[in-house]
Amino acid sequence: MRVSRLQAEENRQTVINVASRLFRERGFDGIGLKDLMKGAGLTQGAFYKQFASKNDLVAQASKRALDSALHRWSAAAAERPQDPLGAVTDFYLNMGHCAERADGCPVVALGSDVARQDADVKAAFEAGIKEYLALLSGWIGESEADGDEPEGKAMAMLSTMVGAMVLSRAVNDEQLSKQFLQAAADSVLAASPASNAAQGSRQ
Amino acid sequence: MRVSRLQAEENRQTVINVASRLFRERGFDGIGLKDLMKGAGLTQGAFYKQFASKNDLVAQASKRALDSALHRWSAAAAERPQDPLGAVTDFYLNMGHCAERADGCPVVALGSDVARQDADVKAAFEAGIKEYLALLSGWIGESEADGDEPEGKAMAMLSTMVGAMVLSRAVNDEQLSKQFLQAAADSVLAASPASNAAQGSRQ
DNA sequence: ATTATCTATAGATCTATAGATAATGC
């Protein structure tokens, strides 16, 4: 029954990856260790040789989810280097993202729950959120030390994007969902100093 | 042990009120029927004479939470009739709201969870959200039938406010929390057509 | 007679632990 150290580490990574998806889909309290381990092809008994507690996995899976989401942002931006903000708003603020919770933004899928988690989990989200802000700041040409409101515009943009996704997922009316995403995209692009320059390439 | 019909209805309302607070504080899955009923001074056995299921209470408590939150918005706006938007952003985007989950905005406290609930719960949130939009629209002087983007600005504002609160609650760094709220307030007020007119009374 | 609430419990699930097993790593 024992497997090699390499295989054990691979299994551990699989559990974290599976958890990062299943937590986003069902919530931290919405899935038990038995089903999480089953999703990784293991049984529940193996869990506590790999993690200290469920909370330990919650923290690690949160970090994994944020890393994965940031990677997707960077990839989306890289596909349209002359207009990274437009590329990311297109990528983020659409109905596909609204329907696909497991692979979507972890702040949207778990933000409300994170407020009720301990400092370890919040630390994972805080680190990821700071990276989101750094990306946005760079794309809108915001200096990071130009006054008492560092990254203020980036913070407002991220808030608008996260809020629009949360709202669009909280209603039944699909038309209303779309309108939230469209209104957020309009607002974010209008607030970017670079938006006029990039407008041509977006049209 | 039996109580009067009047008392029974009063008890039912108490359960809904208690649930609307405890769900916001601990999440729909974070509190059981035993503790919910205990919070209303009853025992678990009385629950199913009052509600069809836990989900039934989740839907009713969601509606109650949104009604209560809308009432607070109206009250805040009424205290500063010449600048309702400024009054509501002050009331909503502050650290007290960030710390007080049980009485705060239900979209912030439960938004991520609502995406995983059934249509009844989403209907309660949808109705409340539409009322938020109507209030905001009125305050910024937005016509409700002036093009293909009805209430677009109100939608972006609500998204920004909800997102900022979710983000500010998801991090450990209190300074960062404050900056999200400040950035959101700046962004929302700058986007209002009436913001210049009201600027004087806000300074 | 009806019924709102109570105590008690069924049956499922949850996190965490214990001990057995079998393959690895020395």
Add this chain to the structure above:
DNA sequence: ATTATCTATAGATCTATAGATAATGC
């Protein structure tokens, strides 16, 4: 000899139901 995983289980909790009780409402 060590250990990653397995099966099994402890003990707590969850939603929901059953039957008893005692006050209401007719």
